[in-house]
Amino acid sequence: MLTLEKFEEASEKVKEVTLETKLIYSEYLSNQTGNKVYLKPENLQFTGAYKVRGAYYKISTLSEEERKRGLITASAGNHAQGVAYAAKCYGCKATIVMPTTTPLIKVNRTKGYGAEVVLYGDVYDEACQKAYELAEEHGYTFIHPFDDLAVATGQGTIAMEIFKELPLVEYILVPIGGGGLATGVSTLAKLLNPKIKVIGVEPAGANCMQASFAAGKVTTLPSVSTIADGTAVKTPGSKIFPYIQKNLDDIITVEDDELVASFLDMVENHKMVVENSGLLTVAALKHLDVTDKRVVSILSGGNMDVITMSSVVQNGLILRDRIFTVSVLLPDKPGELSKVSATIAKEQGAKTWDELLKEYDEIVHIPMSSGLSGSCQTAIMLAQEEEYEGKVYVVNNQRISVTQRQSVIDAKGMAEAGYDAAAIQKRLEETKFDSTIYITLDTLHYLKKGGRITPAAAALGTILRLKPVLQIQGEKLDAYSKARTYKIAKNTMLDAIAKDIEERFDGKSSPEDIYIAIAHTDNLAAAEEFRDEVKAIYPEHDIYIDHLSLSVACHIGPGALAITATKVLKY
Numbered sequence: 429m430l431t432l433e434k435f436e437e438a439s440e441k442v443k444e445v446t447l448e449t450k451l452i453y454s455e456y457l458s459n460q461t462g463n464k465v466y467l468k469p470e471n472l473q474f475t476g477a478y479k480v481r482g483a484y485y486k487i488s489t490l491s492e493e494e495r496k497r498g499l500i501t502a503s504a505g506n507h508a509q510g511v512a513y514a515a516k517c518y519g520c521k522a523t524i525v526m527p528t529t530t531p532l533i534k535v536n537r538t539k540g541y542g543a544e545v546v547l548y549g550d551v552y553d554e555a556c557q558k559a560y561e562l563a564e565e566h567g568y569t570f571i572h573p574f575d576d577l578a579v580a581t582g583q584g585t586i587a588m589e590i591f592k593e594l595p596l597v598e599y600i601l602v603p604i605g606g607g608g609l610a611t612g613v614s615t616l617a618k619l620l621n622p623k624i625k626v627i628g629v630e631p632a633g634a635n636c637m638q639a640s641f642a643a644g645k646v647t648t649l650p651s652v653s654t655i656a657d658g659t660a661v662k663t664p665g666s667k668i669f670p671y672i673q674k675n676l677d678d679i680i681t682v683e684d685d686e687l688v689a690s691f692l693d694m695v696e697n698h699k700m701v702v703e704n705s706g707l708l709t710v711a712a713l714k715h716l717d718v719t720d721k722r723v724v725s726i727l728s729g730g731n732m733d734v735i736t737m738s739s740v741v742q743n744g745l746i747l748r749d750r751i752f753t754v755s756v757l758l759p760d761k762p763g764e765l766s767k768v769s770a771t772i773a774k775e776q777g778a779k780t781w782d783e784l785l786k787e788y789d790e791i792v793h794i795p796m797s798s799g800l801s802g803s804c805q806t807a808i809m810l811a812q813e814e815e816y817e818g819k820v821y822v823v824n825n826q827r828i829s830v831t832q833r834q835s836v837i838d839a840k841g842m843a844e845a846g847y848d849a850a851a852i853q854k855r856l857e858e859t860k861f862d863s864t865i866y867i868t869l870d871t872l873h874y875l876k877k878g879g880r881i882t883p884a885a886a887a888l889g890t891i892l893r894l895k896p897v898l899q900i901q902g903e904k905l906d907a908y909s910k911a912r913t914y915k916i917a918k919n920t921m922l923d924a925i926a927k928d929i930e931e932r933f934d935g936k937s938s939p940e941d942i943y944i945a946i947a948h949t950d951n952l953a954a955a956e957e958f959r960d961e962v963k964a965i966y967p968e969h970d971i972y973i974d975h976l977s978l979s980v981a982c983h984i985g986p987g988a989l990a991i992t993a994t995k996v997l998k999y
Contacts (some may be wrong), residue, residue, distance in 0.1 A: 471730025479510035485582030507533030512541035574608030576667025584612025605659035658705030792850035870987025
């Protein structure tokens with residue numbers, strides 16, 4: 429029987445092996461839900477989960493003979509670590525049967541505590557049956573992960589700690605797998621304050637307790653499917669079920685997608701890693717139909733391997749439209765990837781063309797240089813399709829950033845002067861070499877990461893404090909020179925621009941003949957300072973500043989500085 433005296437005894441006992449997990453007030457979740465939300469971070473326990481509480485207390489109640497026979501249990505991971513650690517503390521042999529789907533981090537940590545691990549079955553229920561067989565075969569003492577009153581008592585010590593910190597707590601949200609934690613927490617909570625509301629939370633794909641509630645008896649699900657591996661249980665505990673029926677006020681179920689979103693919330697707003705089962709109570713907060721209540725969400729564990737974590741983050745970002753991914757199986761033939769690009773462009777980018785052609789007869793499309801981005805070739809292919817042929821003219825004049833901007837201004841001017849789209853395209857492509865760009869970098873790190881220089885060259889350049897100067901003339905980004913200081917690099921670029929004006933642009937440097945502009949990558953202050961230096965040399969020029977294009981910036985990194993000169997187009 430679960431009594432207040434037993435809970436008090438357990439609370440003192442588990443202090444021997446648990447860390448103090450103080451409540452954390454969540455301003456973010458409070459603002460999101462309209463309640464005062466506190467987190468009970470059991471993911472910060474020494475074993476990464478609350479399970480050590482029940483395991484340790486249970487083992488403390490065993491006789492010496494029971495402990496000497498060796499211990500066995502079945503678990504998806506957290507109870508496994510709890511038993512393994514507790515057994516180590518008592519000097520007992522421990523055998524743990526874990527589903528084959530258990531995250532590797534949980535398997536390795538269980539082994540790390542000295543336990544023998546047996547992998548069996550796809551879900552907890554199959555692993556549990558195997559554990560019973562081994563217990564019968566070898567005489568081991570079985571430690572049930574949830575259907576045990578002593579285990580539930582140990583788990584319930586969480587409620588004692590919550591009340592000591594927050595005596596006026598009104599709602600406690602507790603995750604449910606088999607029901608041990610929910611039994612202990614709800615029973616003790618009601619003993620301390622019968623008016624408190626304790627809400628269980630299950631994954632929608634493994635709602636065995638909700639199904640049992642509805643049926644009024646323990647019910648077995650035909651199957652379970654959830655990313656919350658720690659609560660993927662088909663049958664809840666029969667010994668603890670009466671306590672659940674009596675003390676649990678309601679059960680909420682959440683979808684896996686909600687767990688993914690909650691993982692991002694915890695990482696971004698609380699800098700904590702919480703496993704999917706531990707996130708059940710966070711996801712459930714949005715389902716609570718109350719406001720201005722003091723609510724505690726129990727974060728039951730944080731044992732998540734890096735591969736799973738990466739997958740959850742990726743899926744979360746996709747769900748929030750922060751990244752886009754596409755996977756396509758292609759034949760190994762030239763041009764197949766271009767076809768995919770064209771298809772995507774038609775479905776997305778071409779929508780703009782379709783809208784413009786409702787109002788205009790022709791379109792001049794000026795993409796980034798074909799040598800620096802695949803968007804130009806994609807646009808050219810798309811423009812050749814029947815609905816755009818003779819209507820959309822794609823200009824491949826190998827410009828980027830501020831020089832590309834100038835091409836747009838020139839195209840607009842020619843259109844106002846009476847040029848049709850075909851003539852504008854022809855004129856812009858005829859003059860594609862009438863511009864030049866010089867760029868100096870703040871660091872060689874990004875060139876190294878992109879494989880454009882070797883790590884050894886990057887290291888040597890860093891030691892020598894080299895500031896490379898790159899050039900773009902036509903479609904390629906090439907090396908131009910090296911400088912030992914930032915000042916020398918800027919002077920090198922100014923000399924190169926002066927040389928191009930003299931040798932390539934007929935020696936004419938007036939605003940009627942040459943456009944001069946500054947570009948940068950996240951380096952506006954330096955760009956403005958450089959503009960003033962250029963202005964002192966070319967005082968008649970109105971010098972424009974803008975960002976370098978992303979396709980260039982991703983190769984060279986932040987802190988880059990560029991100067992451009994473009995011959996004025998005559999028409």
